[in-house]
Amino acid sequence: MTKALQGAIHTEEPHDSARLHVTGAADYTDDIPSPANTLHAYLGLSTIARATITSMDLSAVRAAPGVVDVIVAADIPGHNDISPTGLNDEPVLADSEVAFWGQPLFAVIAKTRDQARRAAQLAKVAYDGLPHVCDVGEAMEKGYPHVTKPLTLERGDIASAMAGAPHRIKGEMRVGGQDHFYLEGHIALAIPGENGAVQVYSSTQHPSEVQHMVAHVLGKNSHDVTITVRRMGGGFGGKETQPNLFAAVAAVAASKHKCAVKLRPDRDDDMVATGKRHDFLITYEVGFDDAGRILAVDGSFAARCGFSADLSGPVTDRALFHADNAYFYPAVRLVSRPMKTDTVSNTAFRGFGGPQGVIAAERIIEEIAYHRGMDTLAVRRANLYADGRDITPYHQTVADNIMPQLLDQIEKSSDYQARRAAVLAHNARGITLRKGIALTPVKFGISFTATWYNQAGALLHIYNDGSMLLNHGGTEMGQGLFTKVAQVVADCFQVDLGRVRVTATTTDKVPNTSATAASSGTDLNGMAAQDAALTLRARLVEFAAAHWKVSPQDVEFTAEGVRVGGEVMGFEAVIKAAYMARVSLSATGFYKTPEIHWDRDAGKGRPFYYFAYGAAVSEVAIDTLTGEYRILRSDVLHDVGRSLNPALDKGQVEGAFVQGVGWLTTEELWWDDKGRLRTHAPSTYKIPLASDLPRVFNVELADWARAAEPTIRRSKAVGEPPFMLGISVFEALSMAVASVKDYKTCPRLDAPATPERVLMALERLRD
Structure with a gap:
């Protein structure tokens, strides 16, 4: 045997x-036994959105119990910059100007964390306030610059195709941002070594970048800095560039005082001072024929990027890469607008711009379906890529398309057609409780679009x-x-x-x-x-x-x-x-990774080694008097190739789906008129709870699928692609709202579709 x-x-x-x-x-970073005489750092943050600093009196901070030192920009031995793109636009500590509410101004070094935290509140900073802009639409109106060079993807004769289309629709959509809300917040423990070396334990997804940034700030070589991370309590992209700040401050203090220094912010300060998912303002025009087939798409994707570039260039690029989702656009023009705003610099988040692109594609499908009186699934099927024949807006051939098979399987396994008929019959009764059902796909390219990262x-x-x-x-x-x-x-x-x-x-x-x-x-x-x-x-x-x-x-x-x-x-x-x-x-x-290449200036190449595919069916019920709703059932079918570990992959699909639903329903970032983030704690920022899960939740892997390319044992990536399947819930909510107008008008819900937004959409249709 x-x-x-x-x-x-x-x-x-x-x-x-x-x-x-x-x-x-x-054991996480905070569980590492602290060496003897470890000091603790805490950041002092600005209390204004945009201003010139006229004075900064830190005498009370220095005199507070247990305080050993206060570090300001002038104390940084190397470069006061942690910009991951090398644009020198992101200081560790602000010097003469404040760029957003919550920007670090100084760091307190004390014998205990509590002493450092309390002392940081004693600073007396005087500002000469300047006008500020938090909203991306307002930033465009007021002529704010781009934080980095925009991208245009174009293929075909967009003007002729649009002019010749039998039907044309223009629309606009706002898509909200999202906080990473990792269970373990940011933290760094820096320990000085011999000859100026420093060891930093950091909760980071990108140890090499933290290494280079710490060396840059210290004015040292990379070989002087070692970064170690055993595990993180969640990252979701929020620990790709954002750990640079905390590691750099801890390392500067440790090198100066020749002892270990730990820095761990409170959840509130973590959320205020670190970047989030970019929120987008998307405008689009689509031309299509009587059968719902897309002939032309013209889209603009403006993003709130914050005060510095961070990763906004690649994120907004990636939104364009995924703005087709699973659909072929015969003629297309897509333009990014990475807008500067007076807010914290937004950063990487699971999907990296892809979700914002995909939801735009699904909105276009919705527009066509309601205009033509068709089932959204029929419109989706009519516009799917033809395997090996059609090319994307970035001129890559889709050569491994298994979407038709996936749709066939989940349509049957979820009993979609019978359930949709039941939803239509239910809504026809005209009662207060309305239902909606939607089947949405995802096609997601896998590889870093910055080729050298692969x-x-x-x-x-x-x-x-x-x-x-x-x-x-x-x-x-x-x-x-x-x-x-x-x-x-x-x-x-x-x-x-x-x-x-x-x-x-x-x-x-x-x-x-x-x-x-x-x-x-x-x-x-x-x-x-x-x-x-x-x-x-x-x-x-x-x-x-x-x-x-x-x-x-x-x-x-x-x-x-x-x-x-x-x-x-x-x-x-x-x-x-x-x-x-x-x-x-x-x-x-x-x-x-072989065979990949990308020419950004030309907007052409093969940025992705392969595509991962998935589909989900979700059914919801809404109360048309209050806008409240429940997810009744969700069925997910996802392609992970030949899974290396089906249990882990299924867990990733489940988690990504729920996180995607949270982004589109409950998680709302809100800045007040002073530029202060008010949703900065668990009490004000609502992530999905167990009670928010679908009442019936079926998740399956497409175990028959195999990666066409020689990936690791023919498996496929699973971390990001299922995130977009939460859009099925958003689309189901849209159908339920549309029912009050006999599905003749696209509700044009903005995201997140909170109960308030659902109710406002209902009221617009009733009027």
Whole structure:
């Protein structure tokens, strides 16, 4: 009987830290034992949206109990800048001008965190206030600049196609932002070392960038700074560039005072001082024929970017990349407008601009369906990409399209047609409680659009007892990356998963790594780890063949052990023999995604290695007197290729869907007329609760799907694509609202569709 491997590839295996998570034993940055004499930092934030600083009296701060030092911009030894794009537009600490309410002005260094926090409130700062703008529409009206160069994607003769279309509709849509609301907030612990070196423990998705930024701020080389992160309590993109601030301040203080310094803001200050998902103002015109087929799309995507560029350029680019979603536009022009505003600089968030693009495509489908009196699903099917024939607005051929099969399966499994008929019959009764149902797809390109980020490294050791230690550049934020990559390595040697341990991500093991973002963590790091494992396996095969005098073809790694000729030996025995023969049992691995390229100036290329697909059906009920609603049922079918770990992938799909629903329904960011973010705590910012989940929630993986490209074991990315499937809830709400006008008018709901917005949409239609 063949031995079954524990934790084999393509099988369900628990997250490597699952038991630690649920028992509270998992160590995060704040759980690291503090060295003796550790000091604590806290940030002093501005209390005005835009101004010139006329004076800053910190004498009371310096005199407060326990305060050791107060650091201001002039105390930064290197460069007062943490701009990830090198534009020198994002100071660590503001100097003479304030760019948004909540901008860090100084850092208090004290013996305890409480002392530092209390002292920070004692500053007396005088400002000469300046006019400020928080809204993206107002920024455009007042001629505010772009924070970075806009992008245009164009294909076909848009003017002729639009002019010749039998039907044309113009519209506008506001799409709200979203706070990351990670369970673990930002935190950094900096420990000085010899000769000016510094070790920083940071809750970050991008250790290499934090390394470079800390070195930049300290005026040192990257080799002087080591960044380590074992795990994060959530990231969602909010820990890609935003940790730079906290790590840099802690490192400056630690280097100055020659002792460890920890910085952890309160949740309120974390939310006020760090960037969020970009909110968008989208305008569009669509031309289409009598059958609902799209002939031309002209769209403008303006985003509230904040006071600095951060990642707004790539985010707004990516919105355009996904503004077609699953649909072919014969003629198209899409333009981004990354607008400067007097608010915190917005940043990466799960989907990275993609959700804002996809929801625009789905709004266009809605417009056509209500105009033509058609089922939205029929319009969607009429406009799907033809596999291998149609090209995107960025001139990439869609060559692996499985959307028709996905739609067929979920339409049948969810009983969509019968349920839609029942919804129509229910609403025809004209009662207060109205229902809606929608089936929405997602086509999501996978790869960093900045081509150079599509690389990864790994370092693998096999110890002489047969155990393995793996380090790679990916970071673990709860998604199960470490488990999946360990499964890949174990599979290469046909050993149980327990033999492989993945260590904390650290810049002194694997250099120049990319962020764990763009849904690429497993794709890149899994391949790099496999490369290291295959190097070692080939080395062991060569050794075994020579040592036991057999052909290399007669050496095979199996679940029973290593087969050498006609004998099966234990894995440990072979490793021990290799060690005794002085065979190197350590190897590095490297991977770069092939075949991708992108010319931004021309708006053409192949920015994505492949596409991931999915679809969801959601049914809702709304109270037309109050605007309140419930999600009655959601069915999700998602393509992850040949899943490395179905349990982890299904968990990602579930979580992404719920987070997407939160973005579109309950999570609302609101700045008052003074430019102050008022939704800055759990008491004022509502993420989805268990009671907000669909009453019936069915999630399935398309287990028949396989990646067309040679991805890691033919799997596909899963982190971001399912996020967009929450749009099915938004569209179902729209149908329920449209029912009060017999589905003859598109309700044009803005997001998030809070009960207030639903009620206002109902009232507009009734009028």
